[in-house]
Structure formats: structure tokens, C-alpha cells
Amino acid sequence: MRKHWILGASAIILASSVLACGKKQEDVSTTAQGTEKAAETTAAAEEKADYVFVKMTVPYADFYYGELKDIAPEEGKDVKAQLDAEDKVAKDGFRETGMYDSVSSPTKEKVEKFVMADGAVEGEGSVYKGIKHVNVAIPKSLYEDAKKALEEKKESKNALLTLMGAIESEVSTEPKEYKVLNSDGTLSKTQGTTTEAKDAKADITTTSSYGNYEIDVDGLDIDSEIVQGAILETKDGAKYGLKHEDNIWLKPEELAFSAVAFEDKNHKAQKEFKRFEDLQDKDIVKITYFLMDEDD
Structure with missing residues (x-):
């Protein structure tokens, strides 16, 4: 059975990223308005200067938690590492098997082709743990505090130090899109x-x-080489994250998922379905793609 939808006009809307929304400001003609706008621009620039921008390898659970739970960036300039804060991502089940944990595949040929996936060959198969080259902004005070904690070999109950240890490189300019690392590790x-x-x-x-x-x-x-992830959103507002090899293919225009037990007979592999179990009989209204370094 096939259903046909026109994106943007019917049941599925295709967008390139779920991002912050805001109204575009009108042109300012008066001196007072111009001064106010300049002040806002300066304040925004100063706020960005309080961040260290990095590229980071992020597990699927941590990446999608912020999107599906609508996590906002932490406010405040003097932000310190909360090493004893509970792991909210684990508490909410995102790290459980079949949710947003690693994807195992009986084949290994696609590992190098999924450029954005944190994949590796294991024996005769492969495993995909998360997403590479994710743009992340870290408050400078948190960056220094967490970096010191790593140097002192401290441990964290949440993913904060794990994520800090997964920094690939620093970025000199503000990216077009990015996540913000909060002090509780989210x-x-x-x-x-x-x-x-x-x-x-x-x-x-x-x-x-x-x-x-x-x-x-x-x-x-x-x-396909810049696709970091994707989300399905249903009419009732529920969101479902997709993972490389399990749902996202080398052709990003092809997506697949299972809501009940399913075997990929071509590769003799069981597909994950736990996080999609309640998606049956729902209307999908949006597909969101996350693209590296794009104005999504």
C-alpha cells in the first residue's frame, strides 16, 4: 500500500533542520530604533564571544535528546561543571537498547561511505555509535572548568566529561548552526x-x-556526505530520531523504519523498532534533516 504526499502542502513537510524560530526585524528608520538595534547586535556579539566553538563526535542518544526534549541553552556567564548531576539522557531511556544506542550491522562495506557517522568495523560487521563533526558551543567558563576536571582525571555522573573528551577540534568562527553544551552534560x-x-x-x-x-x-x-541525522514528526507533536544504516541510507532521500519486529532478509539482520512502536497509525507531518555546516 502506498500513500502519496506533497511536501509543504499536505501530510509531510520536509525541512532541513529543527532550529530556533524568530521573526525577522523590520528596517529601522529612526535614530532611536537604530541605536536600539545596534545595542542588540552588540549584545548578541558579546554573548557569542562567551562561547568556545568546537567540532565534536556525539552519541546518538545525546544528539537527539536535545531535539526531542526541546532542551534550551543554559543561561549565565559563570557556568561551572555539574559533575554530580544525574544523567538525564539515561534516566529518560535514550541510552537503552533499541532506542538511541549504537547500531550494529552484519556488513562493513558502508562504514567509510557514511561520512557523518561515527562508525567502525568490528569483525565481519560494523557498528555506528553516533554523529561526527557536530558543531557545539561551550560557555568559556564551563569549557575551562570541565577541561580542568579532565586533566585532574575526575569522573562525572553524566556525559559532560565524555563529551568534552570527544572534541575533535576548535572552530575559530561561529558556525551557521550549533548545539550548546550545558553544565549538566546535556x-x-x-x-x-x-x-x-x-x-x-x-x-x-x-x-x-x-x-x-x-x-x-x-x-x-x-x-549524503553532510547528513548528520534526521527526525520524523507526527501530527500529535511526537518526534522520532533516525540513525545511519538503521534508518538513513547512502541516498538520503530514502528512509526506513520499523514499528514492530522486522528482519532485513538481505542481510539477515533484525531491525530496531522499540522507539517507533507508538508511531503506527499516526500521521507524519514533517521530516527534518540535520546538515553539517549548512544554513539548515
Whole structure:
């Protein structure tokens, strides 16, 4: 059975990222308004100067927690590491098997092709643990405090020090989109802008070799090498994160997921379905792609 939807006009809306929303300010003509706008710009610039921007390898659980839980960036300039704060990501079940843990595959040929995935060959198969090259902003005070804790070989009850240890490099300029690392070890939802692919069309079918459901998007112009993740959103507001090899393929216009037990007979592998169990009979209204270093 196949259903056909026009993106942006019907059941599925395709956007490139779930990001901060805000109204575009009108042109300012008076001196008072101009001064106020300049002050706001200066304040925003000073706020950005309080961050250290980095590239980071992030586990799926930590990446999607901020998006699905709508986590906001922490406020305040003098932010210190909360090493004893509970692991909220684990508490809410995101690290459980079948949720947002690692993806295991019986094949190893695609590891190098999934450029954005933190994948590795293990024996005759492969494992995908998360997402590489994620832009993250860290408050300077938190960066220094957590860095010191790492040097002193301290431990953290949450993922703060693990994430700090997963920094790939520092970035000299503010990225177009980024997450913010909070002192309790959580990452915020992505900060940036949104682009809607109004001309794209999608088909969803219950006949697929890769899951109970497969979505094929026509008219989507996205380079697979910059796809860091994707989210399905339903009419009731529920969101579901997708993982490389399990749901996201080398052709990003092809997505698949399982809501009940399913075997990929081509590879003799069971597909994860736990996090999609309640998605059956719901209307998918949005697909969100997260793209590296793009004005999403």
C-alpha cells in the first residue's frame, strides 16, 4: 500500500533542520530604533564571544535528546561543571537498547561511505555509535572548568566529561548552526535557521526490504556526505530520531523504519523498532534533516 504526499502542502513537510524560530526585524528608520538595534547586535556579539566553538563526535542518544526534549541553552556567564548531576539522557531511556544506542550491522562495506557517522568495523560487521563533526558551543567558563576536571582525571555522573573528551577540534568562527553544551552534560536543541523544501514530494510504503515502512522523497537535493541525522514528526507533536544504516541510507532521500519486529532478509539482520512502536497509525507531518555546516 502506498500513500502519496506533497511536501509543504499536505501530510509531510520536509525541512532541513529543527532550529530556533524568530521573526525577522523590520528596517529601522529612526535614530532611536537604530541605536536600539545596534545595542542588540552588540549584545548578541558579546554573548557569542562567551562561547568556545568546537567540532565534536556525539552519541546518538545525546544528539537527539536535545531535539526531542526541546532542551534550551543554559543561561549565565559563570557556568561551572555539574559533575554530580544525574544523567538525564539515561534516566529518560535514550541510552537503552533499541532506542538511541549504537547500531550494529552484519556488513562493513558502508562504514567509510557514511561520512557523518561515527562508525567502525568490528569483525565481519560494523557498528555506528553516533554523529561526527557536530558543531557545539561551550560557555568559556564551563569549557575551562570541565577541561580542568579532565586533566585532574575526575569522573562525572553524566556525559559532560565524555563529551568534552570527544572534541575533535576548535572552530575559530561561529558556525551557521550549533548545539550548546550545558553544565549538566546535556546538549541543547540545534540553534540556527530553517529551510523548507516546498517542491519535494514523498511516498510512504509498507512494502520494503529495510523496515515496516519506507519513505522515498522525490525532489530532495541533499548531499549524503553532510547528513548528520534526521527526525520524523507526527501530527500529535511526537518526534522520532533516525540513525545511519538503521534508518538513513547512502541516498538520503530514502528512509526506513520499523514499528514492530522486522528482519532485513538481505542481510539477515533484525531491525530496531522499540522507539517507533507508538508511531503506527499516526500521521507524519514533517521530516527534518540535520546538515553539517549548512544554513539548515
